[in-house]
Amino acid sequence: MKSCEVNFDGLVGPTHNYGGLSYGNVASQSNSQQSSNPKEAALQGLAKMKALMEMGFVQGVLAPQERPDVAALRSLGFAGTDAQVIQQAAKQAMPLLVASCSASSMWVANAATVSPSADTADGRVHFTAANLNCKYHRSIEHPTTSRVLGAMFADQKHFAHHAALPAVAQFGDEGAANHTRFCRDYGEAGVEFFVFGRSAFDTRYPAPQKYPARQTLEASQAVARLHGLRDDGVVYAQQNPAVIDAGVFHNDVIAVGNGEVLFYHEDAFLNTDQMLGELQGKLGKLGGNFQSICVPRAQVGVEDAVRSYLFNSQLLSRADGSMLLIVPEECRANERVWQYLQGLTSSGGLIREVKVFDLKQSMQNGGGPACLRLRVALNETELAAVNPGVIMTVPLYDTLTQWVDKHYRDSLRETDLADPQLLLECRTALDELTQILKLGSVYPFQIN
Template sequence: MKSYEVNFDGLVGPTHNYGGLSYGNVASQSNSQQSSNPKEAALQGLAKMKALMDMGFQQGVLAPQERPDVAALRRLGFSGTDAQVIERAAKEAMPLLVASCSASSMWVANAATVSPSADTADGRVHFTAANLNCKYHRSIEHPTTSRVLGAMFANQQHFAHHAALPAVAQFGDEGAANHTRFCREYGEAGVEFFVFGRSAFDNRFPAPQKYPARQTLEASQAVARLHGLRDEGVVYAQQNPDVIDQGVFHNDVIAVGNGEVLFYHEDAFLETDKMLAELQGKLAKVGGNFQSVCVPRSAVTVDDAVRSYLFNSQLLSRPDGSMLLIVPQECQANERVWTYLQSLTSAGGLIREVKVFDLKQSMQNGGGPACLRLRVALNETELAAVNPGVIMTAPLYGSLTAWVEKHYRDRLSETDLTDPQLLLECRTALDELTQILKLGAVYPFQIN
């Protein structure tokens, strides 16, 4: 039976703005308060989805969230009509209003951790929504994320869904941004690679000093248990705390893996040799041949990696066994990074081609190609059981492009977030979107 890695990209929401909410994310903080262009952001994301579909890759779409999140503001003591809640929050606690308007759910690499059926004890694809409790504006996402994923992967014979882990610091979980799977074929048993920034209960693990380590070892272990993963099919590795302090807030900012290949920076991990040996040994036991491509610090510094998002790229398998790397334009603009990529592809190694995409609107808020997609390995039967409304096709691309053109603003500033009309625009757009994607009622305003 054939199997696929399907990339479900996050559709950028109508309230895409630069709130500078993510401490530790250099791009997010440095572009704070600038005016954004939600329409351009959504169209840039859709263009990437369409391009990958046209290249022959399986592609899906994951819907954005309702914003501003008026229900979250009510839980914080703001009352009255929806318009009054927004007005009060704007006057009394503008940072909370900005947080409630965040379109950060576009980066669906943080939506959940996914384990394919070939790895799990019950032979189903397992999803655990990420609690994202390190940042308030992201911690409010997981209830809607769970409903959207449930509507996309509804067949209980093939799919299992788990609630987010307890929303406490000890179980900080950032989803697939710190999770990679290695395998010979997507439908065969593989090795799941969990990267953590700190341990909640074991002080033998060093921690960063400047920026928070968002993923804990204990959260990763809990997800592995929930998914029924075998010990011999799991590897845990610690992210280098020094690179976290340089703005590497997730592992997918410093490493990316696919198939049997790990593409990583020399300074990405602690105890790198031990980790590589464990990955190689465990993958060999299931018939795989683990390979790694290390980018030396002498060629690309950590600062280069953070500014260009070289590693927040998509590493895709082509039919001839070679790899294609999808990178943002910022890689081309960085002389050292681009020189390295040219030498990498000309060497005739594992990564043979690089394609560049304009994702400036997302990049300015700290999210590149890898942030925008959630990878789900599916066999033919499981793919047929996915809600067909969320699988990208040429007609769906046309419908979503027209939908964005109809509903999205082309400029959004912090002042615009105080406009109650923005909430009505968002709800109108999302109500129509659920019909386009055949999701049913997944948003609070549709349910309550």
């Protein structure tokens, strides 16, 4: 049965702003308080979706969250009408209002961890929503994320959904941003690669000293158990604490994998040789030929990798067996990174072409091409069972661009978040979006 990997890109929400909420994310911190352009951000993301669709890749879209999250503010003691809650928060605790308005759900690589049916014990595609409990503004996402994913992948014969792990530090889970899968073919059993920043209970693992390690070993192990993965189909690796302290807050900022290939920076991991050997051995037993492409620090330093988001790219397989790398414009603007990429594609290796996309609005908040997409490997039957309303087509692209033009603002500053009208605009837009994407009632304002 033919299988493919579908990229479900996050649609940027109407409250996209630069609140500087993500400690450890260099771009988020350095661009804090700048004026954002939600309309431009959404259109940039849609343009990438359309381009990949036109290249022949199956492309989907994942809806944003309702923001500001008035229910979250109420749980913190603000009361009255929705407008009064927003006004009280703005007056008494502006940072909480900013957090409740974050459009960070656009980075759906953090939405969940996904295991294809070829890997799982019950033969279904498994989803575990990420608790994202390292950052408050992201920790409030998973209830709506679960409902949206449930509406997209509703057929219980083919899809299984798990609630987020306990929202405590020991089980910090950041989803697919720290998860990669290697396989000979998307429809065959593969090896799932979980990268963690620290262990919650085992002191033998070193931890970063400056920035938090968001993913724990224990969370990764729990997800593997929930998904019914075989021991010989899983590899755990620790992220280098030094690169976390350099701004590599997720593994997808320093490495990306696809098919049988891992593209990574020399300083990405601890015990790299042991890890590569385990990946090669386990994939080899499944008939695969694991290959790695290491970017030397002498050619591209960690700082250049973080600033350009070289590794926060999409590594895509083409029909002829070659691979395409989707990178942000910032890679072309960085002389050392661009020189490396030119040499990589001209060497006759696996990665034959690089395509550049302008994702400046997302990049300034710390999210590149890989952050914007959740990968789901599906066979033909499973793809047919996906809600068709979320699969990108030319008519859907046209409808969504018109929807963005109609509902999104051209400029948003922190002071604008205190305007109760923004909540009404967001709810009106999302109510229409659920009809466009055929999601049903997934947002709190539609349910309560």
